[in-house]
Amino acid sequence: MTIDFTLTGAQQRLQRNAREFAVEILQPLVKTADEEPDTQKAFQILKGAYKECYKLGFAMGFLPKQYGGGGVSNLDLQIVAEEITAVDPGFATVLLVNGLALMPVAWFASEAQKQKWLGEATSDPRGEYIAGWTVSEAAGAPGGTANFDHPGPHPTGVGLVARHDKGRGEYVLNGAKLWPCNAGGWDLKGANVNVCIVRTNPDEGGTTGLSAIIVPRGAPGVTYKQPISKLGHRLCQNNSIVFEDCRVPEENAFAIGDGDLVISKAFTWSGPVAAIAAVGVARSAYEYVLKWAKTYTAGGDAPILHHQAVGYMMAEVAMKIEACRAFSWKAAHYLDQYDSEGHAVGAMAKVFCGETLFNAVFRTMQAMGVNALDRTHPLEKFLREAAVFPLYDAGNIGMQMRKIWGVMLDEDFDPRAIADSRPIKFKKSMEGVGTRVSEGNTTPARAVGGARTKKDATPRTPRAS
Structure with missing residues (x-):
């Protein structure tokens, strides 16, 4: 076996x-x-x-x-x-x-x-080299990076425009990013590199008009703002960045017209890591409260773990941690088999584990009672950290659930493929799902290749009467 x-x-x-x-x-x-x-x-x-x-x-x-x-x-x-x-x-x-x-x-x-x-x-002798993943932008109308694969032209979805100045062999970047991690570097003068998703064709939709470009530290025309002060994950840096006529050599661009696939695969690769991160936080909360419950009596004649209510809650948390670790490992193993082409299972692990273990951390607080609110204990930090998992790394509602949905809509989707560890080929036709709705805002429509086709505009599920 x-x-x-x-x-x-x-x-x-x-x-x-x-x-x-x-x-x-x-x-x-x-x-x-x-x-x-x-x-x-x-x-x-x-x-x-x-x-x-x-x-x-x-x-x-x-x-x-x-x-x-x-x-x-x-x-x-x-x-x-x-x-x-x-x-x-x-x-x-x-x-x-x-x-x-x-x-x-x-x-x-x-x-x-x-x-x-x-x-x-990989060869920095000082060990300080850091890279920024520069995708996210501020929400807007009609902007919003969660809809990066929307069929509409600029400024829908990704709004950072990279104009190709062929005469000088450069791309000229104008626009802004919000929330990218590591982007400002150790001194707010930039990471060693920022890998940016840009709009190289403002007239096309997200599945054909996006590309990736490497912006090196010291590139002129980039301003890095003070990092955002956040509820959780406070030890990582999330910046606001402004690009004003930032010129980058054309040889720094890659995946021209396939920036959407870069986004989809990158957030697939990170999905199982985000899932196991939720396991790590829940594990710490569980171990801390378990130790507390074995010694704290709350004025009674025995430690509170001897009470059925506390014992059941802690057993529930332990089960969820083990289940989510197994799911995280399964998703990672699948990605190892298929060069990180596991868009559905990577997203599933991220969504399920993050949301399951946010609730698990709160359960440990219930077991501990009002003492969990005392900041001399680490439970409030565990809860703040757990609250981040459903919201970051492409967002469960923003991108990850929509990615699973897009894979499932494919005519060739085999619902047993993940269980059997068989490959599922990711296609551009799986993108754009839910980025627009039909007349009356009642029926989801999919966008393929930057525009809806007649076939794609037809609802695949019956409408409610």
């Missing part, structure tokens, strides 16, 4: 190294950084820990070996991510975003671009 959840010796060493880093190096910094009101200073507090991560291979280990990376599998990445997120998921997000930015280069860029940019990312 090939199914085996036992970690190999190498995986056990990886887990031990990640746990030692998280507990011995990261954990002593977390409380001070989390409570620091200056969001950029909070990010900078972690620089020493980040450099240690770079040295250990956690910062760039997922990149292919031929370009200097560790070639770490998605499943092995789960092991590292759980240990780090159990201490702080915001810091883990800094590492994850390196992958969101640079894995698209590995998947979509030319060989020359891979050699240059991935080689640079």
Whole structure:
């Protein structure tokens, strides 16, 4: 039987190294950084820990070996991510975003671009190299990055325009981004690179008009604002960025006209990592409250874990953690089999685990009672961190559920493929679902290739009477 959840010796060493880093190096910094009101200073507090991560291979280990990376599998990445997120998921997000930015280069860029940019990312002698994934923009009318694959022209969806100045061999960027992680770098003068999704053809829809472009640190015409002060994940940096006639060499562009596929695959790759991050936070909440419940009597004659109500709640949390870890590993294993082409299962794991474990963390607070509100205990932080999972990394409602829906709508979709670990080919025709509605705003319509076809405009499910 090939199914085996036992970690190999190498995986056990990886887990031990990640746990030692998280507990011995990261954990002593977390409380001070989390409570620091200056969001950029909070990010900078972690620089020493980040450099240690770079040295250990956690910062760039997922990149292919031929370009200097560790070639770490998605499943092995789960092991590292759980240990780090159990201490702080915001810091883990800094590492994850390196992958969101640079894995698209590995998947979509030319060989020359891979050699240059991935080689640079994996060979920094100071261990400070950081990459920004610069996709998200402020909500607007008709803007909104969640609808990146909308068939409408600019400014619908992605609004950052990159005009090709062929005479000078450059792209000229104008527009703004909001929420990108790592983008401002350690000094708010920019990450080493920002991998940006841009509108290279403003007259076309999101499935044909988008591309990716690498904006290096020091590019003129870019302004990085003070990071956003957030409810949770306060240790990662999320910036507002303004591009004003920012000129970038044309050889920095890749996936021309396929920026939509870059977005879809990147947020597929990150889905199982976001799922295991929820496991890490819920695990910490569970272990803390379990220890509390075994000693705290609340004035009674026995610790509160001896009460059935508390015992049942903690058992429920334990079950959910184990179920979500298994789902996270399943999704990661699927991605390992098919070069991260697992758009439905990656999104499913992210959505299910994030939402399931947000509720699980709150259950631990109920078991602890009013004492959970006392900030001398870490439960309020666990809840703040857990609240982020359904909202970040493409957003469950914003993109991830819609991606699952789009895959399911395909005429060739096999509902047993994921269970059987068989491939599901992702197509542009799976995008655009739900980005527009038919007359009366009652029936979902799909957008294919930048516009609805007659076939696609026809509802596939009966309308309610």
